[in-house]
Amino acid sequence: MAAARRIAHLDMDAFYASVELLRYPELRGQPVVIGGRRADAPQRNPDGTHRFARLRDYAGRGVITTSTYEARALGVFSAMGTMKAAKLAPDAVLLPTDFDAYRHYSRLFKTAVRAICPLVEDRGIDEIYIDLSDHPETTLELATTLKQAVRDATGLSCSIGVAPNKLLAKICSELDKPDGITILGMEHIATRIWPLAVKKINGIGPKATAKLAALGIETIADLAQADANLLQSNFGRTYAAWLQQVSQGRDDRPVVTSAEPKSISRETTFERDLHAVQDRDALSAIFTRLCTALAADLARKGYVCRTIGIKLRYDDFRTVTRDVTLTELTADAARIRRAAGECLRRVPLERRLRLLGVRASALIAAADAAQQRDQPQQSELPLGE
DNA sequence: TCTGGGGTCCTAGGACCC
DNA sequence: TCTGGGGTCCTAGGACCC
Numbered sequence: 001m002a003a004a005r006r007i008a009h010l011d012m013d014a015f016y017a018s019v020e021l022l023r024y025p026e027l028r029g030q031p032v033v034i035g036g037r038r039a040d041a042p043q044r045n046p047d048g049t050h051r052f053a054r055l056r057d058y059a060g061r062g063v064i065t066t067s068t069y070e071a072r073a074l075g076v077f078s079a080m081g082t083m084k085a086a087k088l089a090p091d092a093v094l095l096p097t098d099f100d101a102y103r104h105y106s107r108l109f110k111t112a113v114r115a116i117c118p119l120v121e122d123r124g125i126d127e128i129y130i131d132l133s134d135h136p137e138t139t140l141e142l143a144t145t146l147k148q149a150v151r152d153a154t155g156l157s158c159s160i161g162v163a164p165n166k167l168l169a170k171i172c173s174e175l176d177k178p179d180g181i182t183i184l185g186m187e188h189i190a191t192r193i194w195p196l197a198v199k200k201i202n203g204i205g206p207k208a209t210a211k212l213a214a215l216g217i218e219t220i221a222d223l224a225q226a227d228a229n230l231l232q233s234n235f236g237r238t239y240a241a242w243l244q245q246v247s248q249g250r251d252d253r254p255v256v257t258s259a260e261p262k263s264i265s266r267e268t269t270f271e272r273d274l275h276a277v278q279d280r281d282a283l284s285a286i287f288t289r290l291c292t293a294l295a296a297d298l299a300r301k302g303y304v305c306r307t308i309g310i311k312l313r314y315d316d317f318r319t320v321t322r323d324v325t326l327t328e329l330t331a332d333a334a335r336i337r338r339a340a341g342e343c344l345r346r347v348p349l350e351r352r353l354r355l356l357g358v359r360a361s362a363l364i365a366a367a368d369a370a371q372q373r374d375q376p377q378q379s380e381l382p383l384g385e
Numbered sequence: 386t387c388t389g390g391g392g393t394c395c396t397a398g399g400a401c402c403c
Numbered sequence: 404t405c406t407g408g409g410g411t412c413c414t415a416g417g418a419c420c421c
Contacts, residue, residue, distance in 0.1 A: 015421095035389085063389050065421095078421085081387050097389090124392085124421040205419045238395090267390060307413090317388070321415060357390085 004185075006132040006139055007255060008117075008162045009169035010146065012109065013178035015126035016066040018156050019105050020095050024050060031071035031092040035064040035082050040096045056090035058082050061269060061354075065097055069178065102126075105154050112153035113146055121255045127173075129166050131255040143181045167251035168193065170202050189249040194221035201246050211235070223247040260363070264297050264305075266290045267357025273315045276349035283356070290358045291340055295333035298360055304329040304369045305360035308339035312347055313355035322346050325362065329369050336360070 012018070016034045021027055024042065026049070033055060040058070042050040062082045074089040085092070106125045114120050119131035132142050143160045150158050157179040161172025164186055171193060172182045184192055198220055199209040211234060217223050224247035231240035245251070268290065274283050298305060309323030322343035330336065340358050 059386095061388080063387095065389075079388080082389095083386050084388090087386085126421075203419070207418060236396095262393065263391095265391065269389060309414090319416085323414065325413065355389090 003133070004164050006135075006162060007164065007166050007169045008130040008132055008143065008146070008160055009166065009173040010113065010128050010130060010150070010158050010160050011173045011177070012126040012150075012156060012158045014066055014068055015105075015156070016097065016102055017068045017071075019101055020098075021068070022155055023101075024052075024095075026050070027052070027068075027093055029070065031068060031074055031076070031089050032095060033064050033067040033071050033076055033082075033085060033089070033092050034095050034097055035062050035066075035085075036094045036096040037062065038096050040094050042095070052093045052095070054090065055082070055086040055092045055094045058086055058094055060271065067092075105156065108153045109150045109156065109158070112149040116146060116149055117142070119255055119257055121257060122259075129169065129255050132162065139183050140181065143183070147179075147181065165249075165251040166253055166255070167202065167246055168249050171196065171200055174200070186249060190221075193249055194219060194224060196220050198223055203242070203246070208235075208239075220247055260365075261301070261303070262363065263359055263361040264294065264301065264303065264363065265311075265357055265359035266294045266297070267311060267355060269313070269355045270353070273352035273354050275352045283353070286356060287340065287344070287358075288337055290356065291337040292333045294358050294360055295331055295336055298331040299366075302366045303360075303363045304331045304366050306330075306362035306364070307360070308336055308343065309359040309361065310340050310343040310347075311355070311357035311359065312344075312353055315352040315354055317354070319355075320347055323359070323361070329364060331360075331366065 017032055020032065020034060036053060036058065037060065040053040042052045044050055060082065064076060064078055064080045064082055064085050066078055067076045071089055071092050074092065076085045076089050076092065102125055110120065110122070110128060113128065113130060117130045117132060117135065121129040123129060130146070132139065135142055137145070139162050143162055147158060147160060150156065159173050159177045159180045161169045161175065161182045161184070163169040163172050163184045168184055172184050175182045175192070197218060198204050198212050201220065204212070212218070212223065215226070215230065215234060217226055223243060228240065228244065231243055235243065268286060270286070276283060306329055307323055307325045309321055311319065311321050313319045324339050324343055326339060336358065
């Protein structure tokens with residue numbers, strides 16, 4: 001029988017906001033939200049201090065991406081509309097998102113962790129899973145060392161959860177935020193996991209939470225005791241089985257240390273809704289700009305694609321997608337623009353639009369594509385000698 | 386005063402092939 | 404005269420995550 005795994009989930013605390021506080025330490029202790037536009041960047045006064053935009057000055061259709069714990073205390077959280085946040089915390093400082101800076105600190109903390117524990121799975125810009133199973137140190141020693149390494153590399157704090165699998169580690173990293181360490185074994189499931197709301201489980205989102213609530217299932221304990229047939233008739237066989245598994249804290253997904261991207265995309269929400277006819281020129285310019293940016297992304301990351309798709313969001317927030325698979329591989333802006341234009345012709349354009357996006361999928365590494373071109377498949381070679 | 390931008394995975398139907 | 408049966412690819416939509 002294999003030894004129990006030790007899986008850590010490391011989550012940076014209020015990541016974007018914390019990176020901004022490194023730059024503007026005078027904001028420490030204040031409610032600060034990230035989610036503005038470039039126009040909201042702080043102005044530098046002659047005396048070296050900064051003049052910051054306040055949430056009350058914001059007008060637009062953005063959302064909050066992160067907030068400091070002081071802002072959260074006022075009810076302002078990620079994904080909340082910025083205008084709504086402004087009502088709750090008008091005096092909070094508003095900063096624009098600076099992804100280049102966050103990517104920089106993301107690389108720093110991941111490199112620091114990999115230097116100690118190389119089995120790392122990327123889960124986005126601010127969190128990772130780490131497989132600690134093969135390390136001789138105690139779990140607490142390892143978690144303490146990792147946290148210190150992240151702090152030394154970035155000046156930032158993180159929270160770490162360690163458990164026998166990814167599902168529990170993820171739940172656990174949240175139990176003592178910020179700057180915490182939580183270590184759980186299967187023996188703690190009844191006391192520490194079951195009392196939690198079902199939405200704490202990664203994979204149970206708003207829709208499933210609402211459906212479960214309608215069945216009287218609020219906590220993970222409720223889910224663990226739920227009738228299998230009831231779950232099956234409401235969620236289907238596969239999802240019902242998964243719900244029962246996770247309610248018992250069971251999960252055997254491995255930590256995956258490398259993965260190829262499946263798609264690359266660019267999209268934008270307009271400042272005001274646009275109409276395909278009245279705003280034809282503006283829309284066309286944005287469309288071309290998205291295709292150019294996408295082509296540049298493909299080139300920079302070293303991929304070509306075979307499928308091009310578009311995404312439209314109407315003024316009523318309904319979303320439609322169309323895609324087309326080409327007979328050749330491409331990363332060319334003009335080719336992408338033509339394919340995307342073909343997709344656009346297949347979609348109703350009576351309503352005003354609020355969003356337009358372009359996506360490349362069926363990706364192949366450009367190097368592999370070149371090799372396949374230079375060395376045709378065996379079956380394409382003439383037969384016989 | 387609604388609701389960003391970048392992703393992944395799953396489902397389901399139809400085309401097409403053997 | 405209803406209905407084969409896999410397997411794969413393509414497309415569209417939706418749930419979910421950071």
